[in-house]
Amino acid sequence: MTSTETSTKPTVANPPGAVAGGTVPRLVRAGPLARMLRPVRGHLIGCAVLSALGSAAGFAPYVAVAEIARTALGAPSPAAVIPAVWTWVGIGVAGAVLRLLLLFLSSRLGHVADAETLHAIRVRIVRHLGVLPLGWFRATGSGAVKKVMTDDLEEMHQLIAHSMGEIIGAAVAVVVGFGYLVLVDWRMALVALAVLIPTLVSYQVSMRSMSSHLARLIAAEQRISTSAVEYADGITVVKTFGTGGRILERFARAVRDYAGAMRAWVSETRYSSAICHLTGTEMTMLAVLLAAGVGFVGAGWLTVPDLLPFLIIGIGLPTSITPAVQGAQGLRKGRMAAGHVEDLLERAALPAPEHPQRPVGHRIELDDVRFSYDGVSPVLAGISAVCEPGTVTALVGPSGAGKTTLASLLPRFYDVTGGAIRIGGVDVRDIPGETLLASMSLVFQDVVLLRDTVAENIRIGRPVATDEEVREAARTAQVHDVIEKLPDGYGTVLDALGGGLSGGELQRLTIARAVLSGAPIVVLDEATAALDPDNEAAVQDALAELVAGKTVIVIAHRLHTIRQADQILVLDHGQLVESGRHHELLARNGLYARLWAAQRNGEHA
Numbered sequence: 001m002t003s004t005e006t007s008t009k010p011t012v013a014n015p016p017g018a019v020a021g022g023t024v025p026r027l028v029r030a031g032p033l034a035r036m037l038r039p040v041r042g043h044l045i046g047c048a049v050l051s052a053l054g055s056a057a058g059f060a061p062y063v064a065v066a067e068i069a070r071t072a073l074g075a076p077s078p079a080a081v082i083p084a085v086w087t088w089v090g091i092g093v094a095g096a097v098l099r100l101l102l103l104f105l106s107s108r109l110g111h112v113a114d115a116e117t118l119h120a121i122r123v124r125i126v127r128h129l130g131v132l133p134l135g136w137f138r139a140t141g142s143g144a145v146k147k148v149m150t151d152d153l154e155e156m157h158q159l160i161a162h163s164m165g166e167i168i169g170a171a172v173a174v175v176v177g178f179g180y181l182v183l184v185d186w187r188m189a190l191v192a193l194a195v196l197i198p199t200l201v202s203y204q205v206s207m208r209s210m211s212s213h214l215a216r217l218i219a220a221e222q223r224i225s226t227s228a229v230e231y232a233d234g235i236t237v238v239k240t241f242g243t244g245g246r247i248l249e250r251f252a253r254a255v256r257d258y259a260g261a262m263r264a265w266v267s268e269t270r271y272s273s274a275i276c277h278l279t280g281t282e283m284t285m286l287a288v289l290l291a292a293g294v295g296f297v298g299a300g301w302l303t304v305p306d307l308l309p310f311l312i313i314g315i316g317l318p319t320s321i322t323p324a325v326q327g328a329q330g331l332r333k334g335r336m337a338a339g340h341v342e343d344l345l346e347r348a349a350l351p352a353p354e355h356p357q358r359p360v361g362h363r364i365e366l367d368d369v370r371f372s373y374d375g376v377s378p379v380l381a382g383i384s385a386v387c388e389p390g391t392v393t394a395l396v397g398p399s400g401a402g403k404t405t406l407a408s409l410l411p412r413f414y415d416v417t418g419g420a421i422r423i424g425g426v427d428v429r430d431i432p433g434e435t436l437l438a439s440m441s442l443v444f445q446d447v448v449l450l451r452d453t454v455a456e457n458i459r460i461g462r463p464v465a466t467d468e469e470v471r472e473a474a475r476t477a478q479v480h481d482v483i484e485k486l487p488d489g490y491g492t493v494l495d496a497l498g499g500g501l502s503g504g505e506l507q508r509l510t511i512a513r514a515v516l517s518g519a520p521i522v523v524l525d526e527a528t529a530a531l532d533p534d535n536e537a538a539v540q541d542a543l544a545e546l547v548a549g550k551t552v553i554v555i556a557h558r559l560h561t562i563r564q565a566d567q568i569l570v571l572d573h574g575q576l577v578e579s580g581r582h583h584e585l586l587a588r589n590g591l592y593a594r595l596w597a598a599q600r601n602g603e604h605a
């Protein structure tokens with residue numbers, strides 16, 4: 001029996017709740033959780049049975065103490081009860097040992113079920129991540145993956161390995177304890193029940209209230225941590241531009257939301273919480289049982305020895321519920337976590353080609369390409385163009401025109417919603433994913449680094465490349481000399497921030513990756529960030545080496561870098577408004593000419 005006081009303080013970590021009859025089975029049966037646990041049902045049933053038996057055996061020492069007291073008090077002489085006392089001591093010790101053994105085995109089964117379930121889920125997630133559109137990762141995916149892989153799986157671990165056993169153990173403790181008291185004296189047992197029932201009912205009320213508030217509280221808690229991280233991450237910008245007020249305001253709003261949700265919850269549960277505090281403690285039970293017991297003894301309904309089991313076992317009944325309250329909370333969180341896991345697993349995968357085909361050559365054909373992120377507002381509205389092998393095509397246009405979106409349709413970050421993109425005469429949706437990605441190098445502005453050596457960071461371009469090939473690629477990308485000057489040269493381990501390499505140097509490192517891959521198509525997002533003149537020249541030289549002889553699509557922000565492009569596609573509001581070479585477009589005096597004039601004026605201002 002636990003002797004800790006039952007707490008009904010409604011915190012998110014341990015909110016009010018109860019193991020009221022019917023609630024637990026409904027939760028376990030429900031939806032995604034039940035589906036995920038089906039393969040380990042046998043283990044879970046075994047775990048539950050062992051936990052129940054262990055919890056029941058754990059009563060033996062308490063019953064033994066009560067019985068020894070009853071026997072001793074009612075005996076004519078101490079010597080007469082020695083054999084009976086020894087028997088009860090034996091029963092008590094055996095019960096304690098059995099409890100340890102059964103709970104150990106139950107915990108083992110629970111952890112085996114947990115390991116098998118989480119292993120299967122992790123494998124499914126990893127497989128599914130492999131078929132999700134890359135665009136999903138760029139937009140929102142990495143945060144969602146992290147949350148599911150760490151937070152949600154941790155909640156599921158708590159549920160499978162701990163919460164179920166806690167709930168069943170606590171339920172059995174209450175039932176067995178109460179059953180024993182009924183056998184001793186059913187009238188006194190009813191008195192104990194009169195204290196237990198309001199406790200259970202008020203827990204049940206709190207539990208129902210928790211269901212409606214938990215999602216809101218967790219959401220507010222997440223917003224608090226997100227805005228705190230945002231503040232810490234952006235501290236340089238915040239201090240420099242004095243924008244801390246706005247970020248702090250977001251943080252304060254999240255804190256207010258949380259406090260509001262908590263207030264609503266506390267207010268809704270004020271009566272049930274007060275009853276829990278009043279009736280769910282050992283002190284209250286002791287006072288009631290003692291008062292009733294003395295009265296019963298005075299009335300001749302009860303003997304003093306028969307009062308003892310109520311004072312030893314009865315007073316612990318309310319606090320026996322505590323583990324179930326925590327377990328029920330774990331169950332609820334685990335069920336929400338299972339829902340998040342299933343949401344991720346149900347996210348639409350990129351359809352694999354039904355009839356895979358191999359492209360012949362690398363001619364790129366944009367055929368009436370239409371696209372929308374939300375299926376409602378068009379972002380690209382019927383773009384048609386051809387990029388011949390070995391030529392450079394620049395995508396230009398105002399911010400938000402759709403340049404990045406168009407470029408990201410080539411490697412199938414997303415699929416077109418109308419029209420088609422063909423490479424070497426084959427629709428990209430009919431080219432096997434690996435073949436498609438192997439045919440192009442993607443050089444985007446956000447440099448993604450692995451926490452690994454410089455050499456391995458370049459080798460991502462072609463994992464089987466030799467050390468000499470890695471060095472050669474770095475030389476071509478004009479970054480070899482910089483790497484050689486690092487403390488451990490190519491063996492220097494980079495962190496997420498680039499291990500001291502400048503922005504331009506990191507860009508050349510990603511260019512080296514692309515050079516190493518040797519893919520015949522290059523999709524390039526030209527840097528918008530201004531580099532110092534030396535770095536700028538080095539990056540331009542590296543790019544010139546990379547794109548030589550390749551089919552290149554470049555998203556151009558600074559028009560002077562693409563004056564020599566073979567064709568320039570000018571986008572505006574998702575439409576292709578002009579196309580041609582630099583001097584042709586200037587002669588048309590349209591959008592391109594205006595953008596060019598604006599940039600020239602900007603440079604000379």
Ligand SMILES: Nc1ncnc2c1ncn2[C@@H]1O[C@H](COP(=O)(O)OP(=O)(O)OP(=O)(O)O)[C@@H](O)[C@H]1O
Nearest residue numbers: 139373374379397398399400401402403404405406
């Ligand atoms: N992941 C996304 N989900 C929803 N809408 C998006 C997403 N990415 C871009 N958009 C929207 O699509 C439109 C085109 O954006 P896109 O980034 O392709 O333009 P862009 O021409 O590359 O702009 P910039 O030069 O500023 O990078 C914009 O209205 C943008 O807000």
